[in-house]
Structure formats: structure tokens, C-alpha cells
Amino acid sequence: MSVSVNQQGVLAGKVAVITGASRGIGDALARRYAMEGAKVVVSARTVGEGDHYLPGSINQTVADIKAAGGEAFAVKADLANAEDRQGLVDAAMSVYGAIDILVNNAAITYFIPVADFPEKRFQLMMEVQVWAPFELAQLVLPGMKERGSGWILNVSSHAALHPETSVPGRGGTVYGMCKAALERFTTGLAQEVFEDGIGVNVISPGLVATPGVMHHKLINETNEDRVTPVEHMAEACLRLCYGEAQELTGRIDYADAVMDEFSLSARTLI
Secondary structure, three states: OOOOOOOOOOOOOOEEEEOOOOOHHHHHHHHHHHHOOOEEEEEEOOOOOOOOOOOOOHHHHHHHHHHOOOEEEEEEOOOOOHHHHHHHHHHHHHHHOOOOEEEEOOOOOOOOOHHHOOHHHHHHHHHHHHHHHHHHHHHHHHHHHHHOOEEEEEEOOHHHOOOOOOOOOOOOHHHHHHHHHHHHHHHHHHHHOHHHOEEEEEEEOOEOOOHHHHHOOOOOOOOHHHEOOHHHHHHHHHHOOOOOHHHOOOOEEEHHHHHHHOOOOOOOOO
């Protein structure tokens, strides 16, 4: 079944920047937003197929969106690099103009116990998953404030929740720290820009069988019955980026809860 782009959809004419969009959740969000008429800036480090050991690339995501009649543009960016963060925003504005939606989805993760965690990897995870979303928000906020509208969506994880200490861990402490910090940043920023008409939310996908999740072997016989289709996350993330910002901001949400609350149905993606 062919999937069409609705140029008069709920994101018609909006410019959306999505990080970590070469595969997995970011790729799905780029496709879903484009289906609703958004001009999507697709960003990641993996430009072409074969550039990474996992499948997916921003060039492929853009090609598929364009083939379906949507608008998309690829920007290579390593979010651990300050120049790339600025370059991403500059490129997006140069090609499409004002940025209406920022989705901070990019992540780099190492599962290592605290006792053995190297400082270099700790700093890299904090840079990509905490500081990069913070700085990208700083870069897009002036334009959003000037227009009196905008949306920032941060992608978190259930890892932000406090673990059961009696259950053996597998080195996810630093990852959980990053996501917990991202959630507190979200609600704080939502408070700061409430009067500016800017919605700021954070959402966790649940367990989605993305290439990264499969690589880290995060799905096993104990949780395989809880795996959620990536299309559900795409639909929930779309819903948190349109409407009346002051009525839909400062939320720490979960994809399944958003699907239920708004009676959403998953759509086939481009």
C-alpha cells in the first residue's frame, strides 16, 4: 500500500529539525512528520548506507520522504561537536527558514558499570544527551519567542525512572542519569517559556525494536511481550508537536499513554 503525504496536514508548512534520524525512532518521526506536511531536516552522523554498522542513513530517509511527495533535507551532524550543533541550525534555517519544531532524539550509549565507567565516555554521553539538547534549544528559542510559537520535544527513556535496587543491573546508570537530567530540563524550560507560546515536552518510547536496541540486546524472553511498534512512538510524538502549546506542555509522557489519551491509531509510515 502506497503512503501519501498530506500537504495540508497538521504540520503543513512547519519546519521540523529531528536529530538522530538515520534509523530507529528518529527516522520514523521524520517520515511521520513529513506525512503531515512538515519540511523535515533530518540529522545524524550516518550520511549514506554503509557508513555505520547498523542499517539506515539520513540520505535514505530523505530519499524515501521525497519519493512519497514530501520535503526533507539531510544535514550531517555530530552532536558532540559544538560547530556541528550550530551548523545544523544554520543549515536548517538557510534551506527552510524559521524552525518551528525541534526534536532531540540523538543518543550515544555505553552500558558499563559505574566502577568501570571511563570519564571520556561519561563526558561524551552527557555532551550528546544532555548538553546538545540544551544548546540546540538555546539556538532555536530566539526565533520561536519572536514568533510566539514553537515546539521542543525531547526523547527520554524508562531508564530515567529509579530502578529496583534488588534487581541486578546491567550498567545503565549513566544512561539513566542522562535521561533523568533531560526530563528535568524539559519541565524547567516548559515553565520558562510558557508565556511565549512554546510547548516543551518529553516522551519515552517504551521498548521499541530499533536497530540500536537490538544491538544492545535489550529485548529478551522476559520483556519481548512488551515490545511496541515504532509507529506508535511516531504517532505519539506527532501529537505532542501541534495544537495549543499552553494546554500541552511540561509533560513527561510515555508513547502508549499518549496513544490512549488521544485515541490515536498508528499509521503506516513512508
